Amino acid sequence: MNTKPDTTRGTHLRVDCTADADGRIVFDLPSTATDGPPSPQLLLRLRPKKGQPEKTVHVLDLEPAHDGRLLAVLEPQPALTEGRWDLYLLPEPGAPRRRLRPGLRDLRALVDGRLRDRPSPVAVRVPYVTKDGYLAVRAWLRTAHAEVEGIDVTDRSMTVRARLHGASLAEGAAVRLRLRGGDGTVRNPELRGGSDGRAFSFVVDYPDLVADDATRPGVWDVSVRTRSDGGPAPIRLGRLLDDVADRKEIFVYPTAVVGTAVVRPYYTVDNDLSVEVTRV
Structure with missing residues (x-):
């Protein structure tokens, strides 16, 4: 050929x-x-x-x-x-x-x-x-995917609604925001699970993302772990299940100023959900 x-x-x-x-x-x-x-x-x-x-x-x-x-x-x-x-x-x-x-x-x-x-x-x-x-x-x-179904943004927080596909929530399930860079910094906002074991929501308080060092820029990647016993790897949250191939420049959410930092949720080039923290 x-x-x-x-x-x-x-x-x-x-x-x-x-x-x-x-x-x-x-x-x-x-x-x-x-x-x-x-x-x-x-x-x-x-x-x-x-x-x-x-x-x-x-x-x-x-x-x-x-x-x-x-x-x-x-x-x-x-x-x-x-x-x-x-x-x-x-x-x-x-x-x-x-x-x-x-x-x-x-x-x-x-x-x-x-x-x-x-x-x-x-x-x-x-x-x-x-x-x-x-x-x-x-x-x-x-292997599995957590589809973001909605994000509500205020000047102090964001509320995310999502649904699992190819997996279900079990005891000990937790949302994880992990700071890129290899230092292992993690935040675990409270997960509120639905009755069907697939739908869930959580609130990210922006001050929690800048509490260690408000002047340090960084990106927090959002995922969910379906159980606490060391099972499957965390599942990234994102928006894949529609007709939009590249949403990074299309779905743009408001920024919020927290102290000397600016916080905003955004979709990566792979349509995964992350939160960016930058200097004012």
Whole structure:
């Protein structure tokens, strides 16, 4: 298979996609995307980290539809490795691959994804448009996940409502805010569990995050431990179960001034919940 990119043509080739609630994505290309009878394919490439070689690809056959268009179906299984997957067209065997621009993206089935309980492992896929205008798929794959369902912010605290997917709360469950940097500093706000063993809430008092040193900046990562007996690793809180692939610059919460520090909750580049403390 020739996976060398084509830098001279196909920069405006567009593909429609439709996602369903089960994780299936249907890609739809015009029949003019290829120029002959050979069987075309759709290539999904897991974007490597900077400076690393390309390692993981997933290939889908493009089949003709009744209206002459070409369809490729990404089934829910196997689950995609967590990361960002870029899309390319392979017009024929041995031909250079062609990057694909987004057409229509029907993601309506993903909007209320948090309303449906997910089993373990929790696999999520969201088609999105990259910063340079191409179509890609954002994938998450986690043993369990704690979905943030709401955050209420005041000038002294934040109240978080969340729900577990792929796990349940047991005796000794606890919320943990851990300060990045390796010194082991942790805060444990009181966890209030729901009757179903999955829903929970907690309040983070901002002064507790700056009590040791109000001038020290830092980031607190938010997670929940489902029991106290040294079982599964803490589960990160985040917002994954909808149609938003990158929410860091979209969901922006108010800041609060506490002494000589500024505190604000935010979503990381992985859509996980953290709290940032900076100097005034």
